[in-house]
Amino acid sequence: MLQPHATPPEAIRNFCIIAHIDHGKSTLADRMLQITGVVDERAMRAQYLDRMDIERERGITIKSQAVRMPWEVDGGSHVLNMIDTPGHVDFTYEVSRSLAACEGAVLLVDAAQGIEAQTLANLYLAMENDLTIIPVLNKIDLPAAQPEKYAEELAGLIGCEPEDCFQVSGKTGVGVEPLLDAIVAQIPSPTGNADGPARAMIFDSVYDTYRGVVTYVRVVDGNLNPRERIAMMSTKATHELLEIGVISPEPLPGRGLGVGEVGYLITGVKDVRQSKVGDTVTNAAKPAADALGGYRDPKPMVFSGLFPLDGSDYPDLRDALDKLKLNDAALVYEPETSVALGFGFRCGFLGLLHLEIVRERLEREFDLELISTQPNVVYDVTMDDGTQVTVTNPSEFPGGKIAEVREPKVRTTILAPSEFIGAIMELCQGKRGTLLGMDYLSEDRVEMRYTLPLAEVVFDFFDQLKSRTRGYASLDYEPDGDQAADLVKVDILLQGETVDAFSAIVHKDKAYGYGLMMAGKLKELIPRQQFEVPIQAAVGARVIARENIRAIRKDVLAKCYGGDISRKRKLLEKQKAGKKRMKNIGSVEVPPEAFIAALTSDGAGAQATKK
Numbered sequence: 001m002l003q004p005h006a007t008p009p010e011a012i013r014n015f016c017i018i019a020h021i022d023h024g025k026s027t028l029a030d031r032m033l034q035i036t037g038v039v040d041e042r043a044m045r046a047q048y049l050d051r052m053d054i055e056r057e058r059g060i061t062i063k064s065q066a067v068r069m070p071w072e073v074d075g076g077s078h079v080l081n082m083i084d085t086p087g088h089v090d091f092t093y094e095v096s097r098s099l100a101a102c103e104g105a106v107l108l109v110d111a112a113q114g115i116e117a118q119t120l121a122n123l124y125l126a127m128e129n130d131l132t133i134i135p136v137l138n139k140i141d142l143p144a145a146q147p148e149k150y151a152e153e154l155a156g157l158i159g160c161e162p163e164d165c166f167q168v169s170g171k172t173g174v175g176v177e178p179l180l181d182a183i184v185a186q187i188p189s190p191t192g193n194a195d196g197p198a199r200a201m202i203f204d205s206v207y208d209t210y211r212g213v214v215t216y217v218r219v220v221d222g223n224l225n226p227r228e229r230i231a232m233m234s235t236k237a238t239h240e241l242l243e244i245g246v247i248s249p250e251p252l253p254g255r256g257l258g259v260g261e262v263g264y265l266i267t268g269v270k271d272v273r274q275s276k277v278g279d280t281v282t283n284a285a286k287p288a289a290d291a292l293g294g295y296r297d298p299k300p301m302v303f304s305g306l307f308p309l310d311g312s313d314y315p316d317l318r319d320a321l322d323k324l325k326l327n328d329a330a331l332v333y334e335p336e337t338s339v340a341l342g343f344g345f346r347c348g349f350l351g352l353l354h355l356e357i358v359r360e361r362l363e364r365e366f367d368l369e370l371i372s373t374q375p376n377v378v379y380d381v382t383m384d385d386g387t388q389v390t391v392t393n394p395s396e397f398p399g400g401k402i403a404e405v406r407e408p409k410v411r412t413t414i415l416a417p418s419e420f421i422g423a424i425m426e427l428c429q430g431k432r433g434t435l436l437g438m439d440y441l442s443e444d445r446v447e448m449r450y451t452l453p454l455a456e457v458v459f460d461f462f463d464q465l466k467s468r469t470r471g472y473a474s475l476d477y478e479p480d481g482d483q484a485a486d487l488v489k490v491d492i493l494l495q496g497e498t499v500d501a502f503s504a505i506v507h508k509d510k511a512y513g514y515g516l517m518m519a520g521k522l523k524e525l526i527p528r529q530q531f532e533v534p535i536q537a538a539v540g541a542r543v544i545a546r547e548n549i550r551a552i553r554k555d556v557l558a559k560c561y562g563g564d565i566s567r568k569r570k571l572l573e574k575q576k577a578g579k580k581r582m583k584n585i586g587s588v589e590v591p592p593e594a595f596i597a598a599l600t601s602d603g604a605g606a607q608a609t610k611k
């Protein structure tokens with residue numbers, strides 16, 4: 001039985017692995033678990049991963065967010081706590097909280113790829129948190145690996161010698177033992193006031209179907225013990241500590257957590273919003289005076305409407321969102337009604353990836369078919385009379401005299417081979433970007449920094465960047481305040497009626513392009529009706545583009561010669577069933593597939609084929 005209190009802070013090393021996506025973080029973490037004996041060699045494949053599968057199947061989410069590993073160096077026993085960090089830009093705040101729970105970071109770079117945008121973004125976050133950085137080149141077993149070349153690059157970036165970069169293979173295990181030794185030797189042990197009031201930082205919290213919320217903490221001062229009452233400092237809510245322990249790699253309930261220790265706690269709360277990342281846990285009877293710094297409420301940056309393809313699924317969608325919310329403190333939503341799409345929800349997300357994850361989970365885990373409207377950012381509108389309006393839905397953009405519209409902007413870092421500089425500049429300029437600076441990481445790789453309106457980045461920036469650089473560029477961005485901009489709302493009208501789902505807020509110079517594109521797309525997608533249907537794009541009362549759908553009656557029996565009455569009936573019934581699913585805009589019938597196709601940015605209707 002582990003006795004967590006028995007570990008003196010001097011023997012503890014808290015670290016994380018930071019890397020660009022696919023540079024091998026999980027593989028290296030697995031290898032460390034194996035080499036330290038936390039998971040034995042045979043169990044590694046046969047059991048450890050199986051266990052994860054079962055976890056997933058049963059929806060148990062006690063994951064290895066923070067694994068405790070024993071490691072001996074020169075006869076001295078140490079405890080290494082490996083803390084997992086979410087890898088994506090949308091979760092920068094969560095990443096920074098995980099980093100704040102560590103004293104050091106292993107900066108992992110694929111020896112066949114070199115530094116990428118998220119390598120830099122994560123490195124800067126680690127430096128802001130004053131972490132000791134251990135530079136590591138991974139995948140040295142690959143024939144294409146160029147460890148010498150990239151050691152130069154990495155050393156130049158963090159200001160060390162190329163020889164200081166470790167060379168490992170997470171796959172074969174080469175170099176991992178010396179790396180574990182270096183973690184003990186180079187990363188400082190935690191310091192804190194052991195006798196002071198308890199303060200522990202929450203760096204992750206996940207909802208578990210059976211146990212409620214499992215909260216991951218790092219104790220900074222004092223200690224936390226089972227059965228005592230704890231308080232969350234941001235909300236002042238108090239809970240009884242039902243269980244506290246460490247993960248190695250199974251949850252091991254223990255006698256408590258002391259200074260510098262990392263582990264989990266369970267209080268029986270059912271919603272992660274009651275146990276928020278970044279908050280400070282203290283003892284309810286002897287509370288600390290000040291919370292640990294850095295707590296922030298998650299703020300949605302990107303909004304989109306989610307509507308069930310089949311209107312009768314609306315209650316299911318509401319239930320599914322309620323369930324997801326238990327495990328996602330950043331997800332916000334409220335009911336929305338659209339003329340075109342019916343009943344749905346306006347949802348707020350941290351970013352595009354967050355949106356995609358939520359949408360995919362709703363479709364896969366809850367078996368829903370959804371239409372999502374074009375994502376948009378939040379606009380602050382000041383009217384001439386001084387009133388302020390916050391717009392999260394383009395259809396709510398105010399009419400009347402507007403003094404100023406402000407939009408969020410982001411600081412973007414793009415890394416790419418230098419041959420693509422021209423293509424990237426052209427793209428960023430077209431997206432209203434401002435170049436902040438450019439540095440060569442080596443003779444053929446360059447880092448470019450731009451500020452861009454977030455609205456332009458969420459549109460189709462990443463796809464365009466990838467296609468213009470043949471997939472070689474990587475991108476990262478972080479919020480960077482807001483700016484005034486010349487923005488207008490473009491409405492799309494079908495036979496004089498506004499189709500709210502297609503309204504968009506765009507820069508004045510792009511209004512015409514958007515209107516023309518949407519009108520053109522809809523002309524292709526909406527079937528001919530028995531009367532002519534004009535499609536117009538308008539800014540206010542001014543029509544800026546127009547297309548016409550010519551009248552025709554679709555005769556499904558046209559190809560059905562002869563007297564096969566049962567076949568005719570079948571065709572007519574099919575047509576009738578199809579009509580039931582149609583959405584009516586005024587007197588125009590629009591198949592839901594047309595909306596989906598028009599709302600996907602390439603217009604190809606990637607989702608439309610899903611039945």
Ligand SMILES: Nc1nc2c(ncn2[C@@H]2O[C@H](COP(=O)(O)OP(=O)(O)OP(=O)(O)O)[C@@H](O)[C@H]2O)c(=O)[nH]1
Nearest residue numbers: 021022023024025026027087138139142169170171
């Ligand atoms: N040859 C070789 N392949 C490796 C090595 N480490 C990881 N890989 C492969 O690289 C790919 C990505 O590895 P992961 O460990 O999943 O990478 P990750 O950084 O955790 O990726 P994400 O979790 O998606 O961010 C996988 O196909 C691994 O098998 C290595 O040392 N050598």
